[in-house]
Amino acid sequence: MTQLLNLSEAAAYRVKEMMEHNGEQGSFLRVSVNGGGCSGLTYGMGFDAEQHDTDQLLELHGVKIVVSSEDTDILAGTVIDYKESLMGGGFTIENPNAIASCGCGTSFRTAKKAGAPASCD
Template sequence: MIQISDSAAGRIKELLEAEDTPNLFLRLGVRPGGCSGFSYSMGFDDEEHSEDKILTVNGLKVVVEESSAHYLEGVEIDFKEEGLSGGFTIDNPNAIASCGCGSSFKMKDEEGQVENCDH
């Protein structure tokens, strides 16, 4: 369902260790909004809900809300360092359009027009 590259998994593990909070895991989701219709949410959480899907991806516990699961099918998360900066990238094979900022997208089965990105 979801793929996390070795570099992204390594960086996520470093960030989890720095939090020094037991039982933290990576939570992924999709929210309405953003320049193209939907935006990704990615962060740490320590509370599971009954509607969550629990996965193990590249040695990480990953939790996805059931309502976001079909939007994230086949998603690939990577971490790239470029010069003095770096960041996570999300490649979604289901998206037909994405914003130049890379944090919002439009799905094949969703109606509406792609808007201009203000980022």
Template sequence: MIVVTEQAAYQIQEMIKEAGEGEQYVRLAVNGGGCSGLSYGLGFEKDANEQDEILEFHGVKFLIDKQDAPILQGVKIDYKQSMLGGGFTIDNPNAIATCGCGSSFRTAANAGTPEQC
């Protein structure tokens, strides 16, 4: 379904350790809104629910709502480090358009959503 690089998983594990709250899941979600119609949500959660698929990559457990799964099919999450800092990247092969700032996207399923930029 999705791919999480070893570098991204390592960075997430470090963030979980720094938070000091014990084992946590990482929720990958699709939210409405943004210039292109959809945006990603990425955050920590303690518990899964019955609508969640649980996937594990390099020791990190991800939660994906079954409703979001088709839009996230084939997504690759990576972590890039540069001299100016680092950050997570999400590459979605289903995206047919992205916002100029890269924070939102559009798929064929939400192609009729008007842009707000």
């Protein structure tokens, strides 16, 4: 069975830093899939104080992560990492279910769910 998500140690460290900076200690990291973007779907990541009955809960490297049951098939096997470069740092998301993505690098689609494309800015 494929693990729902994998959060790298670097990403977990950055998430914890952001939680502390924003006063969100004790919150969950919510990872979601939303409609939109050039290819039809976009990723969402943010802090949430609540876990819902329909959420799956994971704890990776000390970060509690919640994912809605509606998004688990789309996100199965996804790897979230954080990378630093001379241009700054940012999260990267590698989803083995994504069959296409756009030039923006922020939207995707899967074989089972295409979403509703919107124009890229």
